[in-house]
Amino acid sequence: MWLGERVIHARALTKTYGDFTAVAGIDFDVQPGESFGILGPNGAGKSTTMRMLGATLQRSSGDLRILDHDPVSDGPLIRAHLGVVPQEDNLDTELTVAENIYTYGRYFGLKRGYLRGRVDDLLAFAQLEDKRDAKVDDLSGGMKRRLTIARGLVNEPTILLLDEPTTGLDPQARHVLWDRLFRLKETGVTLVITTHHMDEAEQLCDRLVVMDRARIVAEGSPADLIRRYSTREVVEVRFGSDRNAEVATQLEGIGERREVLADRILVYTDTGEADLEHIVGRGFMPVTSLVRRSSLEDVFLHLTGRSLADE
Amino acid sequence: MTIATRIDAPVGIHGPRRGAWHVAEYRLRNMWKWRSAIISFGIGHPVLYLASIGLGVGLLVDTSSGGVDGVPYLVFLGPALLATAALQGGGDETMFPTLAGFLWNKLFYSMRATSLTGAQIADGVLLAAGFRVLFTTLTYWLVLAIFGAVSWSTAPSLVALGLLAGLAWGAVMLAATSFVKHEDGFLSLVGRLIVMPMFLFSGTFYPLDALPLAIRWVGWISPLWHATELGRWLSYGLALPWWQLAISVIYLLALAVGGLLIGRRQFERRLTS
Structure with missing residues (x-):
């Protein structure tokens, strides 16, 4: 099978562990050079x-082609x-920074002479x-992450897989990392x-799928x-x-729809400022208020009825 | 930069055969960091045992009964100590890296993300253990020769035996450790219930015949006893029937091959589930 312009091709991809279905028949393709995101809460698959x-990890059923090969036979x-940049940095703590990259390159069988330049x-x-x-x-945590990424690049990969690349990093370290990934x-x-950070998905991904409970629930930029x-x-x-829940019932007619979270009410609208005035006009004085652009967080909330941040 | 949408030529990436060597290279690099401990243990262990038991106990044995098997006690003890050191070296260099790779630093999982396979990782760990055994056995043999416990001409045969015994026990420990999910108790279990009894009941310090028949079986299943018997045959010509020699060699070979095959399969399974 010739894939044409696809580096990854998944159809009805499924992984089960006994009765538990971790991934329930998902379909997606990834184009070369694309930055593809999988957004979802913890435990989504x-x-x-x-x-x-x-x-x-071997699939339980479905089709998976990576670089036009089947991972079962051509792993x-x-x-x-x-x-590969795994969620937890599994760097070798007995080695130095440079040795970590060098040794990893040797696992691929890369030549020593090549690796000396590559490490630099x-x-x-x-x-x-x-x-x-x-x-x-x-x-520091950010440096370890960058080293893990550098290590993952030692073989000049066609595809770089990053699992939760900035989870646990402070904002500054995240921005440094994002900059490296852009480059x-x-x-x-x-x-x-x-x-599971929507800002990260917005920053980095050309296209993404939203996963929830083992399934893809939406796909697009x-x-x-x-x-x-x-x-x-x-x-x-x-x-x-x-008071949030009680007030929400009385905001009927304002905006297209409303969501009540534990700590706030979200009013979805194309005219934020005007709707905020309507709310105040009805005699409700919010403790705090904010008009902002919609984000992927809102998309996720709409699709799943749950907030990513709650997970 | 051109973008490949399929794999045309995997440039510079090894095929399935070389992977084990790259894992072994890493293990040896890691051992090199512990070289002073490995070298001082490699020399200290035989010197201490030979000086205390070989010469000390040997004096008692030799004066009271004129040695064992018709040779001085030191000569009787030498091959057993060499075999012990070989087994211990082989076991340590597979057990600890395997515990580390799966549990402590999970290094096997990062290796597995490269083009290496689980079987190659298992092979590589055992291969590196083989180098360690070779070093340990050579050192031991040298000390034995200096003490006069072995003759100089036994070098090739005893070192080869040490290598076989070390690989056999190394492969057994590789396989056993690859099933360990939680470390609790595993190390002390191995140390107290397996290694220690094996050391004591394998005819190391006295012939196995000296034990009551009821516990002699510990020796019969012990790779250390088989290696020790072979060592005594090679070193001073202990009289053994041909079939016992054959069984001992086959037993050690079977442990090495069987352990490696089980280890390979379990490494592969554990790293793909």
Whole structure:
């Protein structure tokens, strides 16, 4: 089978563990050079999907082609062209920063001479040149992540798989990492990213699927999904956690629809400022109020009835 | 940069055969960091045992009964100690890396994300253990020769025997450890219930015949006893029927091959589920 312009092709991809279905028949394709996201709460099946894409977990049923090969029969060949950044940094703490990249390259059978130059390039890319001889344990969380990414790039992969790349990092470290990933994307590497941070998905992904309870519930570009599943703007009003539900019942007719969360009411509308005035006009004075653009968070809330942040 | 949508030529990536060597290379690099411990243990262990038991106990045995098997006690003990060191080296270098790889630092999982297979990782760990056994056995043999416990001409045969015994026990421990899901108690279980009795009841310090028949079976199933008997045959010509020699060699070979096959399968399973 010739895939044409697809580096990943999944049809009815399923993984079950006994009675438990971790991934329930999902379909998607990834184009070369694309930055593809899998967005969903913890337990949605993202990491299981990632491990199948990484050719380290066998599917239970369905079709999966990666770089035009079947991971069941051609696992090592496929993995030779993948870079993997797992959720937990599994760096070798007995080795230095540079040795981690070098040793990992040797696992692929890459030549020593090639690796010496490659290690330098990757240390520069990861902005870790001055940490070259440091032990892994002495690195900050953001540095470890960058080292894990650099290590994953040692074999010049066609596809880089990133599982929750910035979870647990502080905002500054996240931005540094995003910048590195942008640069990578510019070189033509296909990125597949799982995340439960909607801002990350918006920042990094050309196209994404939203997963919930083992299934794909929506697919499109971030802007596309927002257009389809949400309104242009959202009014967030807070009346105190004991009053939100009660006030919400009296906001009938304002905006297209409303969602009541534990701590706030969300009013979906294309005219935020005007609707906020309507709310105040009806005699409800919110403790705080905010008019903002819709985000993927709203899309997720609409599709699943749950907030990503609650998970 | 051109974008490949299919794999045309995996440039610079090894095929299925070389992977084990790359894992072994990593393991040896790691052992190199522990070289002072490995070297001092490699020399200290035989020197201490030979000086205390070989010479000390040996003096008692030799003066009271004129040695064992018709040779001085030191000569009787030498091959057993060499076999013990070989087994221990082989076991340590598969058990600890396997526990680390699956449980402590989960290194096997990052190896498995590369083009390596589970079987190659298992092969590589055992291969590196083989190098360690070779070093340990050579060192041991050298100390034995200096003490006069073995003759200089026994070097090739005793070192080869040490390698076989170390690989056999290494493969057994590789397979056993690859099933360990929680470390609690595994190390002390192995140490107290398996290694220690094996050391004591394998005819190491006295011939197995000296034990009551009821516990002699510990020796019969112990790879250490088989290696020790073979060592004594090679070293001072202990009289053994040909079939016992054959059984001992086959037993050690079977443990090495069987352990590796089980280990390979379990590594592969564990790293793909």
